Amino acid sequence: MRTTVFGATGVTVTRVSMGCNRLGDPGTKVEDWYPLVRQALEAGVTFFDTSQSYNQGRSEEILGYVTSQWRSPVTIATKAGVPIVTDDFPHRSFQEAGILQSVEGSLRRLRREAIDLYQLHSPTVEQLEHQDWAAAFDRLKRDGKALHCGISTSDHASGVWAIQHGLEFLQVEYNILDPTAEDELLPLALQHHTGIMVRLPLARGLLTGKFAPDQPIPPEQQWRRPRGEQLVRRLTRVEQLRFLERPGQTLAQAAIRFVLRHPAVHCAIPGARTAEQLASNVGADAGDLTDDEYQRIRALQTQWRSEGAW
Numbered sequence: 599m600r601t602t603v604f605g606a607t608g609v610t611v612t613r614v615s616m617g618c619n620r621l622g623d624p625g626t627k628v629e630d631w632y633p634l635v636r637q638a639l640e641a642g643v644t645f646f647d648t649s650q651s652y653n654q655g656r657s658e659e660i661l662g663y664v665t666s667q668w669r670s671p672v673t674i675a676t677k678a679g680v681p682i683v684t685d686d687f688p689h690r691s692f693q694e695a696g697i698l699q700s701v702e703g704s705l706r707r708l709r710r711e712a713i714d715l716y717q718l719h720s721p722t723v724e725q726l727e728h729q730d731w732a733a734a735f736d737r738l739k740r741d742g743k744a745l746h747c748g749i750s751t752s753d754h755a756s757g758v759w760a761i762q763h764g765l766e767f768l769q770v771e772y773n774i775l776d777p778t779a780e781d782e783l784l785p786l787a788l789q790h791h792t793g794i795m796v797r798l799p800l801a802r803g804l805l806t807g808k809f810a811p812d813q814p815i816p817p818e819q820q821w822r823r824p825r826g827e828q829l830v831r832r833l834t835r836v837e838q839l840r841f842l843e844r845p846g847q848t849l850a851q852a853a854i855r856f857v858l859r860h861p862a863v864h865c866a867i868p869g870a871r872t873a874e875q876l877a878s879n880v881g882a883d884a885g886d887l888t889d890d891e892y893q894r895i896r897a898l899q900t901q902w903r904s905e906g907a908w
């Protein structure tokens with residue numbers, strides 16, 4: 599697996615890493631997920647992104663159990679701010695006391711003495727400006743409980759704010775169907791040498807091409823995917839990307855290769871729920887888009903931009 603230095607943090611990460619928001623999904627047993635994490639490690643993935651809030655801490659627990667038995671170093675990013683039990687995203691909070699309490703639970707579940715990359719879980723600019731999270735970050739770094747601190751962005755404005763205020767790394771949303779991070783955020787990150795990991799490289803699975811634009815997504819597969827007009831628009835655009843499918847490249851792999859091509863991006867963290875999905879995602883590391891494929895994607899994005907909605 600190809601690796602790179604994660605911007606200002608100096609940490610080495612695999613270019614294709616793993617997002618862990620499916621680990622411990624409702625209705626499953628934690629031990630059912632151990633093989634998936636082992637498969638990632640065996641394939642050479644050394645960087646994983648999770649959160650205390652993913653499946654009420656089960657994602658951290660699964661990751662902690664498997665990686666604690668792994669012989670080589672593994673880098674883990676986790677997040678604070680969204681309540682662990684209720685997963686109440688609208689009521690997330692980034693106050694010092696809450697973060698200092700959260701970190702203890704994350705360290706315990708991850709079976710670690712320090713968190714490599716600790717993130718605020720999608721703060722707004724207003725929360726960044728008015729809550730006392732920075733005191734918690736200072737304290738955690740001083741005490742050696744968090745080695746590097748950053749944010750998982752809620753929108754591009756929060757990412758721009760974080761870079762301008764000296765945070766070392768960000769998690770950002772960026773994919774073929776929504777390249778707007780390129781407008782301001784990614785160029786600024788490049789200038790500041792900010793570590794950038796990309797979430798939703800598959801647009802929550804839409805970029806795998808497995809959903810048809812003229813058929814509704816069955817309720818059991820709806821998960822966190824867009825609905826209505828945006829869903830139809832995006833799936834129609836996915837059909838325009840079918841030229842990316844060729845021997846040695848699935849559409850999903852092309853989507854991961856696209857985000858990795860931006861010079862500000864250090865790694866992608868596609869999520870996986872099954873062994874097949876993980877194998878496909880990791881396989882994206884074994885090649886790159888051709889220049890012609892890249893230019894054709896760019897031309898489509900110019901057209902989509904002119905249509906006024908992503």
Ligand SMILES: NC(=O)c1ccc[n+]([C@@H]2O[C@H](COP(=O)([O-])OP(=O)(O)OC[C@H]3O[C@@H](n4cnc5c(N)ncnc54)[C@H](OP(=O)(O)O)[C@@H]3O)[C@@H](O)[C@H]2O)c1
Nearest residue numbers: 617618619750797798799800801802803806868869875878
């Ligand atoms: N606010 C935040 O901080 C935040 C928010 C979202 C995500 N994240 C992080 O970013 C990571 C990635 O985001 P995401 O998982 O939402 O989006 P994603 O990586 O774009 O999509 C992943 C989903 O697509 C499907 N999939 C993955 N690989 C596939 C393949 N090869 N073929 C067919 N289907 C495939 C799976 O869902 P199905 O099997 O259900 O189709 C999987 O759960 C998360 O795991 C998490 O670590 C952070």
